[in-house]
Amino acid sequence: MNRSLVILLGALVLCAALLGGSYAVSRRVCQNCMSKSASDLDWLQQEFHLSDAELARIQKLHEGYLPKCAEMCAKIAAKKSELETALGGTTNVNPVAQQKLAEFAALRAQCQAQMLQHFTEVSQTMPPEQGRRYLAEMQRLTLGFHEQTEQSMSGSTGHEHHH
Amino acid sequence: MNKENINSDPGFANASDARLSALLRESRVSPALPPRFQEGVWRRIEEATAPGKSTGGITWLDALAALVLRPRFALATATVLMVAGALLGVREGNQMVKQDAQARYLAAVAPHSLR
Numbered sequence: 001m002n003r004s005l006v007i008l009l010g011a012l013v014l015c016a017a018l019l020g021g022s023y024a025v026s027r028r029v030c031q032n033c034m035s036k037s038a039s040d041l042d043w044l045q046q047e048f049h050l051s052d053a054e055l056a057r058i059q060k061l062h063e064g065y066l067p068k069c070a071e072m073c074a075k076i077a078a079k080k081s082e083l084e085t086a087l088g089g090t091t092n093v094n095p096v097a098q099q100k101l102a103e104f105a106a107l108r109a110q111c112q113a114q115m116l117q118h119f120t121e122v123s124q125t126m127p128p129e130q131g132r133r134y135l136a137e138m139q140r141l142t143l144g145f146h147e148q149t150e151q152s153m154s155g156s157t158g159h160e161h162h163h
Numbered sequence: 164m165n166k167e168n169i170n171s172d173p174g175f176a177n178a179s180d181a182r183l184s185a186l187l188r189e190s191r192v193s194p195a196l197p198p199r200f201q202e203g204v205w206r207r208i209e210e211a212t213a214p215g216k217s218t219g220g221i222t223w224l225d226a227l228a229a230l231v232l233r234p235r236f237a238l239a240t241a242t243v244l245m246v247a248g249a250l251l252g253v254r255e256g257n258q259m260v261k262q263d264a265q266a267r268y269l270a271a272v273a274p275h276s277l278r
Contacts, residue, residue, distance in 0.1 A: 007228040015240065015244055018245055022247075028256070042264045047261070073274050142269070
Protein backbone atom coordinates (compact mmCIF):
# COMPACT_ATOMS: atom_id res chain seq x y z
CA MET A 1 0.00 0.00 0.00
CA ASN A 2 1.09 3.57 -0.65
CA ARG A 3 3.02 5.14 2.24
CA SER A 4 1.04 8.39 2.11
CA LEU A 5 -2.23 6.50 2.22
CA VAL A 6 -1.08 4.57 5.28
CA ILE A 7 -0.09 7.81 7.00
CA LEU A 8 -3.46 9.40 6.23
CA LEU A 9 -5.42 6.37 7.39
CA GLY A 10 -3.39 6.26 10.58
CA ALA A 11 -4.02 9.96 11.15
CA LEU A 12 -7.76 9.44 10.65
CA VAL A 13 -7.83 6.60 13.17
CA LEU A 14 -5.87 8.72 15.64
CA CYS A 15 -8.29 11.64 15.15
CA ALA A 16 -11.29 9.39 15.76
CA ALA A 17 -9.65 7.95 18.87
CA LEU A 18 -8.84 11.42 20.23
CA LEU A 19 -12.36 12.71 19.60
CA GLY A 20 -14.05 9.59 20.99
CA GLY A 21 -11.73 9.35 23.98
CA SER A 22 -12.09 12.96 25.05
CA TYR A 23 -15.87 12.74 24.54
CA ALA A 24 -16.19 9.59 26.69
CA VAL A 25 -13.90 10.86 29.45
CA SER A 26 -15.54 14.28 29.75
CA ARG A 27 -19.03 12.75 29.74
CA ARG A 28 -18.07 10.33 32.50
CA VAL A 29 -16.40 13.07 34.57
CA CYS A 30 -19.42 15.34 34.10
CA GLN A 31 -21.84 12.61 35.19
CA ASN A 32 -19.74 11.72 38.25
CA CYS A 33 -19.40 15.33 39.35
CA MET A 34 -23.03 16.26 38.91
CA SER A 35 -24.71 13.16 40.31
CA LYS A 36 -22.94 13.29 43.67
CA SER A 37 -25.86 15.07 45.41
CA ALA A 38 -28.60 12.72 44.27
CA SER A 39 -31.70 14.19 45.86
CA ASP A 40 -35.22 13.80 44.49
CA LEU A 41 -35.56 17.58 44.21
CA ASP A 42 -32.30 18.30 42.33
CA TRP A 43 -34.15 18.44 39.04
CA LEU A 44 -36.69 20.95 40.35
CA GLN A 45 -33.99 23.29 41.62
CA GLN A 46 -31.97 23.12 38.40
CA GLU A 47 -34.83 23.21 35.92
CA PHE A 48 -36.94 25.90 37.62
CA HIS A 49 -34.08 27.97 39.08
CA LEU A 50 -35.36 27.81 42.65
CA SER A 51 -33.86 29.70 45.56
CA ASP A 52 -32.93 27.87 48.76
CA ALA A 53 -36.02 29.23 50.52
CA GLU A 54 -38.33 28.04 47.74
CA LEU A 55 -36.64 24.67 47.73
CA ALA A 56 -37.04 24.35 51.50
CA ARG A 57 -40.80 25.00 51.20
CA ILE A 58 -41.09 22.46 48.39
CA GLN A 59 -39.03 19.98 50.40
CA LYS A 60 -41.58 20.26 53.21
CA LEU A 61 -44.49 19.71 50.81
CA HIS A 62 -42.64 16.81 49.20
CA GLU A 63 -42.01 15.09 52.53
CA GLY A 64 -45.65 15.53 53.49
CA TYR A 65 -46.86 14.12 50.18
CA LEU A 66 -44.65 11.00 50.01
CA PRO A 67 -46.37 9.00 52.82
CA LYS A 68 -49.82 9.75 51.34
CA CYS A 69 -48.56 8.65 47.92
CA ALA A 70 -47.10 5.44 49.35
CA GLU A 71 -50.38 4.71 51.14
CA MET A 72 -52.40 5.19 47.96
CA CYS A 73 -49.94 3.06 45.98
CA ALA A 74 -50.32 0.26 48.53
CA LYS A 75 -54.13 0.46 48.24
CA ILE A 76 -53.90 0.38 44.42
CA ALA A 77 -51.56 -2.62 44.53
CA ALA A 78 -53.96 -4.47 46.88
CA LYS A 79 -56.93 -3.65 44.65
CA LYS A 80 -55.03 -4.80 41.59
CA SER A 81 -54.32 -8.09 43.31
CA GLU A 82 -58.04 -8.48 44.13
CA LEU A 83 -58.92 -7.72 40.52
CA GLU A 84 -56.48 -10.34 39.24
CA THR A 85 -57.97 -12.88 41.64
CA ALA A 86 -61.49 -12.05 40.44
CA LEU A 87 -60.37 -12.37 36.83
CA GLY A 88 -58.30 -15.49 37.41
CA GLY A 89 -59.45 -18.64 35.63
CA THR A 90 -62.56 -17.06 34.09
CA THR A 91 -63.15 -16.54 30.40
CA ASN A 92 -65.57 -13.66 30.89
CA VAL A 93 -65.76 -10.52 33.03
CA ASN A 94 -68.01 -11.50 35.92
CA PRO A 95 -69.89 -8.97 38.15
CA VAL A 96 -67.27 -9.30 40.91
CA ALA A 97 -64.45 -8.52 38.49
CA GLN A 98 -66.45 -5.55 37.14
CA GLN A 99 -66.89 -4.27 40.69
CA LYS A 100 -63.16 -4.66 41.41
CA LEU A 101 -62.31 -2.95 38.13
CA ALA A 102 -64.49 0.03 39.05
CA GLU A 103 -62.92 0.23 42.52
CA PHE A 104 -59.45 -0.02 41.01
CA ALA A 105 -60.20 2.80 38.57
CA ALA A 106 -61.70 4.92 41.35
CA LEU A 107 -58.62 4.44 43.51
CA ARG A 108 -56.34 5.37 40.64
CA ALA A 109 -58.41 8.47 39.91
CA GLN A 110 -58.29 9.43 43.59
CA CYS A 111 -54.53 8.95 43.64
CA GLN A 112 -54.09 10.98 40.45
CA ALA A 113 -56.24 13.78 41.87
CA GLN A 114 -54.07 13.79 45.00
CA MET A 115 -50.94 13.89 42.83
CA LEU A 116 -52.28 16.80 40.76
CA GLN A 117 -53.20 18.62 43.96
CA HIS A 118 -49.61 18.21 45.13
CA PHE A 119 -48.30 19.55 41.83
CA THR A 120 -50.57 22.57 42.18
CA GLU A 121 -49.36 23.24 45.70
CA VAL A 122 -45.73 22.94 44.60
CA SER A 123 -46.33 25.25 41.66
CA GLN A 124 -47.79 27.86 43.99
CA THR A 125 -44.57 28.01 45.99
CA MET A 126 -42.59 28.86 42.88
CA PRO A 127 -42.37 32.21 41.08
CA PRO A 128 -45.55 32.52 38.91
CA GLU A 129 -43.89 31.91 35.55
CA GLN A 130 -41.87 28.92 36.78
CA GLY A 131 -44.96 27.59 38.58
CA ARG A 132 -47.00 27.60 35.37
CA ARG A 133 -44.18 25.91 33.51
CA TYR A 134 -43.79 23.29 36.26
CA LEU A 135 -47.51 22.50 36.31
CA ALA A 136 -47.69 22.17 32.52
CA GLU A 137 -44.58 19.98 32.47
CA MET A 138 -45.85 17.69 35.23
CA GLN A 139 -49.25 17.31 33.59
CA ARG A 140 -47.54 16.50 30.31
CA LEU A 141 -45.25 13.94 31.95
CA THR A 142 -47.89 12.23 34.10
CA LEU A 143 -51.10 12.52 32.10
CA GLY A 144 -49.73 12.90 28.57
CA PHE A 145 -48.61 9.30 28.56
CA HIS A 146 -52.22 8.06 28.32
CA GLU A 147 -53.04 10.56 25.59
CA GLN A 148 -50.13 9.31 23.49
CA THR A 149 -51.19 5.70 24.00
CA GLU A 150 -54.81 6.46 23.07
CA GLN A 151 -53.79 8.48 20.04
CA SER A 152 -51.43 5.77 18.82
CA MET A 153 -54.06 3.08 19.30
CA SER A 154 -56.81 5.02 17.57
CA GLY A 155 -54.40 5.77 14.72
CA SER A 156 -53.09 2.24 14.34
CA THR A 157 -56.42 0.43 14.56
CA GLY A 158 -58.14 2.81 12.17
CA HIS A 159 -61.03 3.53 14.56
CA GLU A 160 -63.03 6.57 13.58
CA HIS A 161 -65.65 8.31 15.65
CA HIS A 162 -68.54 9.80 13.70
CA HIS A 163 -70.75 12.25 15.55
CA MET B 164 61.33 37.13 -36.65
CA ASN B 165 59.92 34.03 -38.29
CA LYS B 166 57.60 33.43 -35.39
CA GLU B 167 56.11 36.90 -35.69
CA ASN B 168 55.44 36.22 -39.38
CA ILE B 169 53.53 33.05 -38.67
CA ASN B 170 51.39 34.66 -35.99
CA SER B 171 50.65 37.69 -38.01
CA ASP B 172 49.43 35.71 -41.07
CA PRO B 173 45.66 35.24 -40.59
CA GLY B 174 45.33 32.66 -43.39
CA PHE B 175 47.87 30.40 -41.78
CA ALA B 176 46.18 30.67 -38.39
CA ASN B 177 42.73 29.75 -39.77
CA ALA B 178 44.10 26.73 -41.60
CA SER B 179 45.85 25.54 -38.49
CA ASP B 180 42.63 25.97 -36.37
CA ALA B 181 40.61 23.98 -38.88
CA ARG B 182 43.12 21.17 -38.84
CA LEU B 183 43.22 21.20 -35.05
CA SER B 184 39.43 21.05 -34.88
CA ALA B 185 39.35 18.12 -37.30
CA LEU B 186 41.97 16.27 -35.26
CA LEU B 187 40.03 16.87 -32.04
CA ARG B 188 36.78 15.70 -33.65
CA GLU B 189 38.39 12.50 -34.79
CA SER B 190 39.96 11.83 -31.42
CA ARG B 191 36.61 12.21 -29.50
CA VAL B 192 35.00 8.87 -28.77
CA SER B 193 31.21 9.05 -28.93
CA PRO B 194 29.65 6.17 -26.93
CA ALA B 195 26.94 4.06 -28.50
CA LEU B 196 23.39 4.98 -27.45
CA PRO B 197 21.47 2.43 -25.38
CA PRO B 198 18.77 0.49 -27.22
CA ARG B 199 15.43 2.32 -27.72
CA PHE B 200 17.02 5.51 -26.37
CA GLN B 201 14.97 7.82 -28.55
CA GLU B 202 11.69 6.12 -27.64
CA GLY B 203 12.54 6.43 -23.97
CA VAL B 204 13.28 10.13 -24.32
CA TRP B 205 9.94 10.79 -26.00
CA ARG B 206 8.08 8.79 -23.40
CA ARG B 207 9.64 10.80 -20.59
CA ILE B 208 8.83 14.08 -22.33
CA GLU B 209 5.20 12.99 -22.71
CA GLU B 210 4.94 11.98 -19.05
CA ALA B 211 6.39 15.28 -17.92
CA THR B 212 4.08 17.39 -20.08
CA ALA B 213 0.83 15.44 -19.44
CA PRO B 214 -0.73 16.85 -16.19
CA GLY B 215 -2.94 14.71 -13.88
CA LYS B 216 -1.97 11.42 -15.38
CA SER B 217 -1.12 8.41 -13.23
CA THR B 218 1.34 10.35 -11.08
CA GLY B 219 -1.15 13.17 -10.34
CA GLY B 220 -3.32 11.08 -8.01
CA ILE B 221 -0.41 10.28 -5.82
CA THR B 222 0.81 13.84 -5.67
CA TRP B 223 -2.08 15.28 -3.65
CA LEU B 224 -2.01 12.29 -1.28
CA ASP B 225 1.68 12.92 -0.72
CA ALA B 226 1.05 16.60 -0.11
CA LEU B 227 -1.71 15.80 2.37
CA ALA B 228 0.45 13.26 4.16
CA ALA B 229 3.27 15.79 4.38
CA LEU B 230 0.83 18.32 5.86
CA VAL B 231 -0.43 15.80 8.41
CA LEU B 232 3.11 15.02 9.49
CA ARG B 233 3.90 18.66 10.25
CA PRO B 234 4.17 18.90 14.05
CA ARG B 235 2.39 22.24 14.29
CA PHE B 236 -0.54 21.07 12.16
CA ALA B 237 -0.78 17.76 14.05
CA LEU B 238 -0.75 19.52 17.42
CA ALA B 239 -3.42 22.02 16.35
CA THR B 240 -5.65 19.28 14.98
CA ALA B 241 -5.27 17.18 18.13
CA THR B 242 -6.08 20.17 20.32
CA VAL B 243 -9.18 21.08 18.31
CA LEU B 244 -10.41 17.47 18.36
CA MET B 245 -9.87 17.08 22.10
CA VAL B 246 -11.62 20.35 22.90
CA ALA B 247 -14.53 19.48 20.59
CA GLY B 248 -14.83 16.00 22.13
CA ALA B 249 -14.72 17.41 25.65
CA LEU B 250 -17.40 20.01 24.88
CA LEU B 251 -19.66 17.41 23.30
CA GLY B 252 -19.09 15.07 26.24
CA VAL B 253 -19.91 17.74 28.82
CA ARG B 254 -23.06 18.66 26.90
CA GLU B 255 -24.17 15.05 26.66
CA GLY B 256 -23.24 14.37 30.31
CA ASN B 257 -25.31 17.37 31.45
CA GLN B 258 -28.25 16.14 29.41
CA MET B 259 -28.02 12.65 30.90
CA VAL B 260 -27.72 13.95 34.46
CA LYS B 261 -30.75 16.16 33.87
CA GLN B 262 -32.78 13.24 32.51
CA ASP B 263 -31.76 11.03 35.46
CA ALA B 264 -32.74 13.72 37.94
CA GLN B 265 -36.10 14.21 36.21
CA ALA B 266 -36.76 10.46 36.23
CA ARG B 267 -35.86 10.30 39.95
CA TYR B 268 -38.30 13.10 40.80
CA LEU B 269 -41.06 11.55 38.71
CA ALA B 270 -40.51 8.14 40.28
CA ALA B 271 -40.90 9.74 43.72
CA VAL B 272 -44.03 11.81 43.09
CA ALA B 273 -45.77 9.87 40.34
CA PRO B 274 -45.16 6.12 40.51
CA HIS B 275 -45.34 4.32 37.22
CA SER B 276 -48.75 2.82 37.96
CA LEU B 277 -50.20 6.33 37.85
CA ARG B 278 -48.69 7.34 34.54
